[in-house]
Amino acid sequence: MKHTWKKRTALGVMAFGLLVGGTYTVTEFSQNQPGIGEEISAASATKFSTTSYKTKDNLNMRTGASTKYKRVLTIPKGSKVSSNYRIGNWYKVSYKGKTGYVSGSYLSKVSAPKAKAKTTSSSKQYQTTDNLNMRTGASTKYKRVTTIPKGKKVTYLGKSGSWYKVQYGSKKGYVSSSYLKGVSASKPASKAKPAPKPAPKAPVVSKASYKTKDNLNMRTGASTKYKRITTIPKGKTVSYIGKSGSWYKVSYGSKTGYVSSAYLTKVSNAKPAPKPAPKKEVVTSTSYKTKSDLNMRTGASVSKKKVTVIPKGKTVNYISKSGSWYKVKYGSKTGYVSSKYLTKVSTAKPAPKPVAKPKPTPKPVPKAPTVSQKIMSRSQANNHISKFMTNTKSNVYTLFSPTGNDTVTVGFASNSSNKGNLGLDIVDYISAYEVKPSDFGQDNYNQAKAFLKKIDGSVLAFAESQFGSGTSESKQLASEIQKLAIKGEKGDSKALTLQGKKVTIKHIGSDIIATY
Numbered sequence: 001m002k003h004t005w006k007k008r009t010a011l012g013v014m015a016f017g018l019l020v021g022g023t024y025t026v027t028e029f030s031q032n033q034p035g036i037g038e039e040i041s042a043a044s045a046t047k048f049s050t051t052s053y054k055t056k057d058n059l060n061m062r063t064g065a066s067t068k069y070k071r072v073l074t075i076p077k078g079s080k081v082s083s084n085y086r087i088g089n090w091y092k093v094s095y096k097g098k099t100g101y102v103s104g105s106y107l108s109k110v111s112a113p114k115a116k117a118k119t120t121s122s123s124k125q126y127q128t129t130d131n132l133n134m135r136t137g138a139s140t141k142y143k144r145v146t147t148i149p150k151g152k153k154v155t156y157l158g159k160s161g162s163w164y165k166v167q168y169g170s171k172k173g174y175v176s177s178s179y180l181k182g183v184s185a186s187k188p189a190s191k192a193k194p195a196p197k198p199a200p201k202a203p204v205v206s207k208a209s210y211k212t213k214d215n216l217n218m219r220t221g222a223s224t225k226y227k228r229i230t231t232i233p234k235g236k237t238v239s240y241i242g243k244s245g246s247w248y249k250v251s252y253g254s255k256t257g258y259v260s261s262a263y264l265t266k267v268s269n270a271k272p273a274p275k276p277a278p279k280k281e282v283v284t285s286t287s288y289k290t291k292s293d294l295n296m297r298t299g300a301s302v303s304k305k306k307v308t309v310i311p312k313g314k315t316v317n318y319i320s321k322s323g324s325w326y327k328v329k330y331g332s333k334t335g336y337v338s339s340k341y342l343t344k345v346s347t348a349k350p351a352p353k354p355v356a357k358p359k360p361t362p363k364p365v366p367k368a369p370t371v372s373q374k375i376m377s378r379s380q381a382n383n384h385i386s387k388f389m390t391n392t393k394s395n396v397y398t399l400f401s402p403t404g405n406d407t408v409t410v411g412f413a414s415n416s417s418n419k420g421n422l423g424l425d426i427v428d429y430i431s432a433y434e435v436k437p438s439d440f441g442q443d444n445y446n447q448a449k450a451f452l453k454k455i456d457g458s459v460l461a462f463a464e465s466q467f468g469s470g471t472s473e474s475k476q477l478a479s480e481i482q483k484l485a486i487k488g489e490k491g492d493s494k495a496l497t498l499q500g501k502k503v504t505i506k507h508i509g510s511d512i513i514a515t516y
Contacts, residue, residue, distance in 0.1 A: 065090035138163035300325035
């Protein structure tokens with residue numbers, strides 16, 4: 001009997017039937033019903049003691065022991081079911097009040113769990129290796145609860161992927177496990193030692209090493225379709241393990257995965273000369289004053305982690321330069337700031353200038369701008385953008401998303417000027433942009449396009465709040481932001497000059513940032 005396999009991929013919009021950004025795969029056979037007079041091929045019926053099984057994949061339950069029978073429901077991958085009766089390779093099971101038959105090819109027997117000593121949450125403790133944000137959920141998209149200082153101890157409560165649920169003081173939330181190290185606990189009373197399990201064999205890592213030519217994604221498989229594990233920074237060394245086409249399996253730190261060989265260059269095995277002792281950084285006497293509240297970061301890029309915010313009008317001491325970024329010292333902290341927001345402090349005392357009484361020059365009467373070219377005040381801009389959005393908070397507006405969790409934000413930076421930063425969530429934007437009627441049906445397609453229209457409207461509203469309602473500059477800025485979101489890659493940027501102002505839009509991975 002020939003089975004017909006189908007795969008369905010749902011690009012995700014929850015609530016209205018459209019889940020933005022998610023992927024859901026169901027494996028099933030053809031669903032043709034048996035005709036009148038048809039019979040199932042003869043197979044022996046067997047009864048046995050009740051046994052527990054786990055589904056290896058999303059698995060269809062049917063009304064009879066064949067793919068010709070009607071599907072009752074789909075049991076998710078990893079779900080537990082039990083059976084004591086089968087016909088051939090089809091097992092009779094119950095799941096969520098429904099009873100039917102499933103293929104034994106997609107079941108794995110669950111062995112009885114061995115009794116384990118209970119471990120209280122307080123027995124596991126970790127120490128932070130850096131200042132670490134605690135969030136309400138296991139992702140950087142969730143709201144920050146607090147920042148745990150470096151070196152503080154937290155109590156482990158649970159795990160979600162690479163995020164740990166912990167308790168710090170009276171607060172509970174999620175933190176990235178990358179910034180935690182285990183704390184040795186006091187030794188418990190001696191117990192009989194169980195037979196040691198054989199250590200799993202580590203993958204054989206060859207002596208060949210490669211260096212990344214650019215920031216490079218490591219994935220779970222040899223294709224861009226596979227999930228990203230991490231991004232390896234440009235210039236880092238990886239160890240070669242194996243090859244699959246043009247993809248190399250490599251190890252980087254504690255992680256192993258696949259990378260494109262097009263972005264690797266082989267490293268010579270010659271022993272490198274010993275590195276000279278690092279020179280102590282010299283803080284110069286050159287000083288600068290901040291023009292506005294200014295982020296200090298760990299490196300010379302807006303993608304680097306924020307160290308602190310230096311208030312407007314504060315003085316910093318210059319150390320060195322990296323492009324348009326200055327390495328400076330502020331109080332006890334050292335990091336990088338954008339030189340655009342610094343003004344040099346003169347050390348020499350200027351000679352007092354004689355007070356002259358110049359004749360006042362008559363000020364020219366400014367021409368009133370036309371309505372189509374008028375730049376909005378901050379208050380007007382806030383009202384203008386909010387027409388497209390809900391959940392207003394601190395001048396950041398959240399565009400409504402059917403999922404309730406996935407959002408697109410548009411708003412100003414936290415300074416008091418009219419200059420703003422646009423944050424555009426690319427996952428939601430591309431998901432709505434790429435959906436087709438054939439994917440989920442015409443109704444869901446219409447909902448996705450209505451969602452996309454709101455996103456485009458909010459982007460244009462942001463552009464108009466900066467360069468005027470109905471101006472060609474506003475339309476050009478909105479168009480370039482949309483192009484970069486749909487076709488761009490992380491690190492891509494576009495420089496524009498609009499109304500005499502230099503505007504930069506940049507793709508930083510999960511968002512598009514527009515600044516000027």
